[in-house]
Amino acid sequence: MKTVTNPYRGKGKLLSQAPFPSTNSNRLAQLLSLCPASGLTPLAEAPGLAPVSRLWIKDERTRMNLGSFKALGAAYVIACKASEATETPDNTSLAGRTYVTASAGNHGLSMAAGARVFGANAVVFISETVPESFAQRLAAQGARVVREGVDYAASMNAASRAANDNDWTLLSDSSWEGYYDLPHLLMEGYVQMAVEAVDQCSEPPTLILLQAGVGGLAGAVAACFRKAWGDDPRIVVVEPAAAPALMASIQAGAPVFADGPDSIMGRLDCKEPSLIALNGLARDADLFLTLDDDTVAAQLPVMAEAGFETTASGGAGLAAVLDADSRNLLKIGPQDRVMCIVTEQAS
Secondary structure, eight states, X not given: OEEEEOTTTTSSOSSTTSOOOOOOOTTHHHHHTTSTTOOOOOEEEOTTSSSSSEEEEEEOTTGGGTTBGGGGTHHHHHHHHHHHHOSSOOTTTTTTOEEEEEOSSSHHHHHHHHHHHHTOEEEEEEOTTSOHHHHHHHHHTTOEEEEOSSSHHHXXXXXXXXXXXXXXXXXXXXXXXXXXXXXXXXXXXXXXXXXXXHHHOSSOOSEEEEEOSSSHHHHHHHHHHHHHHTTOSEEEEEEETTOOHHHHHHXXXXXXXXXXXXXXOGGGOOSXXXXXXXXXXXXXXXXXXXXXXXXXXXXXXXXXXXXXXXXXXXXXXXXXXXOHHHHHHHTOOTTOEEEEEEOBOOO
16 A cells, blocks of 8 residues: 655646546537436445545446446547537447447447447457456447457557558547547546536535546546536545556656556556546646555445445445545545545446
8 A cells, every 4th residue: 555645736737748638518418318328327425434524425337327437438439429420410320430449348338339329330359358248248239349369458459450450440448649539538428427426516525536547537537526626625546556557657757657466456457547647637636545456355345235336446446435544544534525436336
């Protein structure tokens, strides 16, 4: 368990070539309403679950019936493209187009669902380690599933090659040098959960904990929360100790590869940051925290008993509030009003 204070907080861009996350919510509700099972997710209060004044949990497990916050991302991008193609988008708007990505989790489901709704094709590359049950879920959404590579990075390389070879559109939920437009739009979709949380919250939190892999969720919602609530809430980014890509990059002052062993927080086990997210979090986050697997695993039964059954990835931020050692390290006290996000359903 480790913390790093952000020396760039409130300052300009860490990476001049990458944009900040979007906080534009003007078209979110309209375009997301075109996507499957659009609707609000709850902001639940959990009195007594942790020794704090108030604990709010934004519960993304039912988002669009796809099981995670990532439903807001790729499907939103595809809805935007459909609305650009025609004034009345329908299931023929993107006929003939093919979107391709790699996925180790829920991003592929969002892309497949969005493509199906607007008539596009979806090809999802998965690595050898991805369970067959996930491949079946992707196929049920209409995706063509291709297994290639020993890990996520290898499957993403395969997806990139396929995009180039076949003139397909690569739709990643991360960003890197020269690849900003679509992930910037994708992160704009994530803003919806923050907009909802601001409307649903009866008073501003004093502390917000956001788990991160490449940082897309954390970067998007942190930017929105700063816009709504200013500098007062402390924003803490929570990463696996095995993959502290954002923390290490903040320490280095530049994006770095944070190598390490595999983590049970598999969907947060990302060794390289999204450059858009890193820019945003360098400006908006106060602190970076790493948690080891055992710390998070110990809190999963507590979450389930309280009605928030999720995975280690989905509950990492909440675990930091429930664990006494991390509360002490973060100086979380009984006066704090805390917000967390449970990002996905138990798999």
